[in-house]
Amino acid sequence: MRIRQVGASERADVVFPLTAYAFEPTREFGELREKYRRRMRYFEHVTTLVGEEEGVGARACVAAFPMRENVRGRVVDMAGVASVASHPESRRRGYVRELLWRLLEQMRDQGAVVSTLYPFRPSFYARFGFVGMPRRRRVGFAPEGLPRVELPGTVELRTNAEGFADYLTVLERVCERTHGFALFDELRTAEFGEAEVWLAVARGDDGEVLGALPYEITNFGDELDGRHLLATGPLGRALLLQFLARHVDQVRRCSVWVGPDAVPELWGTDLEVTLEGLVDFPTHGGPMARVLDMRGLDGMGAxxxxxxxxxVDDPFVAGVHRLVGEGGRLSVTTGGAPRARLSVAGLSALVYGVLDPVEVMTRGLGQIEYTAVDALRALFPRELPYLFADF
Ligand SMILES: CC(C)(COP(=O)(O)OP(=O)(O)OC[C@H]1O[C@@H](n2cnc3c(N)ncnc32)[C@H](O)[C@@H]1OP(=O)(O)O)[C@@H](O)C(=O)NCCC(=O)NCCS
Incomplete structure (x- = not known):
């Protein structure tokens, strides 16, 4: 297999046949290719690697979006891995293994501190050092149960195109404040501005944008089908919920995506609510993440x-690292006498706040000296990441 990097203009001819075979319904193949070709202007910054065989061309592909992610308060460069597929005649030959290691190395060299992805099966990506993160939840409720209190702010109804600049402001502000929150670069994000959805934009009395909710109405008397309910804090969320309450005679039910730490049963007094989190494979995997560069963690919250x-056992972060948390910030230096032996997945679980040091051991991701368990717990307190971006 020969590895080659391909640009966006080649993806429709070289990558699409592999990914469409893997992820799309057979009967839509033809029409999807043309749509795909048009979308590729948003993929100019994507790093795409293909593995080619003599005579038959591309047999496997992997790609990474240049993204940014908040990791414990510090927004760092992140590689969002996607388009992972191989031709069924060429599977189980190690092609994807070789491509993925190469891709991660290239992204690390370009400055990515961490990487995330959505797995078809976590055990596959566990081999590459990734560890599981919580999946987003779906909240459903009837609009009549929401509180009606006079709030200092307003909600404006816009089309997605009209309100997209405000939506981008909300994304940036939520990313600055939310651990795990990840954004595509400007070029890729622009594609979401094309979606034909309504946009509710919440503002404080001072005009500041406090939240946004893109949504569709499926039909009169039916459902208000929301995307992520994004808010910079409780006021933005309350304003958006009040806006939803005004649909009481229009829809039967509202549903929105929320992060893993949302507690919607506390949004109102008589609010009947469902909170669903579905994880199954290959279509609804919880995201996974890993650290690619130890030095890049310097300065994050701790x-x-x-x-x-x-x-141990990792081409990018193997080695002895001294981790010091002082004044709320982490510093990373090399050397010292280790009190824990961790796989990169174990380290990543601590950094991302998804596992307790004891769980790192019970999950087989490392061994930690008794005296270091509390110290690691204090250094990396549990904090649920909300990835948000879907790719
Ligand atoms: C998943 C897929 C990309 C794997 O490609 P592949 O070319 O067969 O993978 P490789 O041969 O490089 O396998 C890499 C390693 O993963 C292991 N592996 C392969 N499939 C696996 C699976 N389903 N579960 C767990 N491990 C698996 C291989 O045994 C190999 O292990 P090794 O490194 O110890 O030898 C391919 O089967 C595919 O295209 N599937 C459909 C699309 C898809 O699901 N893509 C992933 C989206 S997230």
């Missing part, structure tokens, strides 16, 4: 503590 860990 509790107080001083622990040296050894990361």
């Amino acid at each position: 509790g107080d503590g001083d622990v040296t860990v050894e990361v």
Whole structure:
């Protein structure tokens, strides 16, 4: 297999046949290719690698979006891995393994500190050092149960095209404040401006944008089908919920996506609500993440503590690292006497706040000296990441 990097203009001819075979219904193949070709102007910054065989061409592909992600308060460069597929005649030959390692290395060299993806099967990506993160939840409720209180702010109804600049402002502000929240670059994000959806934009009395909700109405008397309910804080969320309450005679039910730590049963007093989190494979995997560059973690949020860990079996972050948390910030240096031996998945689970040090051990992701368990827990307190971006 020969590895070659291809640009966006080649993707419709080289990558599409592999990914469409893997992910799309057979009967839509023809019409999807033309749609795909038109979309490729938004993919100019994507790094795409293909593995080619002599005589038959591309047999496997992988790609990474250049993204940014908030990791414990610091927004760092992230590689969002997607378009992973191989031709069925060429599967189980290690092509994707070779491509994925190469892609991660290239993205690390270009500055990516972490990488995330949505797995078809987590055990496949666990081999590459990724660890599971929580999946977004779907909240459903009838609009009549929502509270009616006079709030200092307003909600404007816009088309997506009209309100897209405000939506981008909300995305940026939520990303600055939300651990795990990830955004595509400007070029790829622009594609979402084409979606034919309504946009509710919440503003404080001072005009500041506090939240946004893109949504569709499926039919009169039916459902208000929301995307992510995005708010910079509780006021933005309350304003958006009040706006939904005004649809009481129009729709039977509202539903929105929320992050993993949302508690919608506390949004109102008599609010009947469903909170669903579905994880199954291959279509609804919870996201996964891994650290690609230890130095890039310097300066992210951390509790107080001083622990040296050894990361083993990884081409990017293996080695002995001293992790010191002081004044709310982490500093990373090399060397020292390790008190924990971690796989990169174990380290990533601590950094992302998804596993307790004891769970790192019970999941087989590392061994930690008894005295270092509390220290690591203090350094990396549990904090549920909300990835948001879907790719
Ligand atoms: C998933 C897929 C990309 C794997 O491609 P492949 O070319 O067969 O993968 P490789 O041969 O490089 O396998 C890499 C490693 O993963 C293992 N592996 C392969 N399929 C696996 C699976 N379903 N579950 C767990 N491990 C798996 C291989 O045994 C190999 O292990 P090794 O490194 O110890 O030798 C391919 O089957 C495919 O295109 N599937 C349909 C599309 C899809 O699901 N893509 C992923 C979207 S997230």
